[in-house]
Amino acid sequence: MDMARSPRLAKGMDSSAAHYTASVFFDWRLLPYDVAGSIAHITMLAEQHIVSAENRDQIIAGLEQVRQEWESGTLTPRLEWEDVHMNVEGRLGELIGPASGVLHTARSRNDQVAVDMHLYMMDVAELLKSRLLDYMRALVERAEVDMDVIIPGYTHMQAAQPILLSHHWLAYRGMAVRDFERLEQWQTRANCSPLGAGALSGTPYPTDPARTAALLGLAGVYENSVDAVSDRDFLMEFLAWAAIAMVHLSRLAEELVLWSSVEFGYVRISDAYSTGSSIMPQKRNPDVAELTRGKAGRVIGRLQGLLTTMKGLPLAYDSDMQEDKEGVFDVVDTMDAVLTVVPGMLRTLEVNRGRIARRIGQDYTAATDLADLLVQDGMTFREAHHLVGMVVTELENQGKGFAEADVEWLKQVAPAIRPEWMALLTPENLVAKRLQPMATAPVRVAEQIAAARTWLAEHDGGPPR
């Protein structure tokens, strides 16, 4: 009996059409989830006296063997069986004979594929949460190691005000916490079983969908069978989650590309995370960072792809929905790869303290603070802003920083500015004065690190590294 061919279809399938419609070559990774779903299903059917205990035991033993063959790599996908679901059932038939035909009672591939994807995505969430934790750990480690480094903070990509480099790293940690929490919140919504919906209307058998959900460790059951087989929100939302997380990682990657350039020279990306040029011997290319930035585009594209696939689909299941898989799997693999490599790149980064100190000595990132001193002496901020702007323009023409300003000249052009202030405008003094909550003073940043460590310990299970 040709399992994949309905008796309604007299002719064999055109070979190009068979390749075109088959999903088995990409949904193969769902096999252990498909087996788990089938074991839960047949267990429930036997409990409800819909199938015999004998059939259940035969089927479970056969399914366990199919899973083992898959795990050991001896099972190969067969095109004539179209998708992973029918490959499992087909192989089961070879192993246990006609009793395998009982398994698909009160079930459709529509609820089957949906439950497989839910189960797979639950494991994916756990994996990516652990990867995110390691990324956060790497950021906190950097923050601890770089507490003595003050960089010019930027707005409009122009040197703005000095901040601790640690403060900068911890900004990315804040994004990662939100990414982690978003993934957890997504998990609570996606933790739901569609099994029991059948093709779309439910089934006339006395099944117990809550029981299969419980057997599978899923928290609940869809309220509506049509929604259960039509819903791909959980995948679209996952892709949206990934797109946002990748935007964060891409911004970090862009800064590392920029900061490792000869022009900036703030950091040196370890050889272990760099590549050479095939033609230019002097080059050390920040490939890992560049590809992280580049892969953000790919992930965003996958989100766009699935949204576009879904937007015109009538209820309930349509074959278009098979297109969800390659994009989701690609994003899962991409997030896994990015979050595996980026922590190592961060941990092995060398910070060029001398270069950063020279750079911050030459800029005018103390200008706001100089204006603030004038305000303390009674000038309005607008006036002070104007006066300091004029002084900066002059100093720039002279090629001098605030600290090198000629005292006599200063008295002449800006008598309101007390010359002794100039020596106080060091980056260390400037950051130390920013004591408000969330500001960059070392005491505040140390508190952020402590809070981050506590958070990690709470979410990690294990002791903080």
Ligand code: ARG
């Ligand atoms: N391979 C299909 C998918 O990935 C499984 C569901 C097929 N259902 C059907 N009625 N053709 O969506």
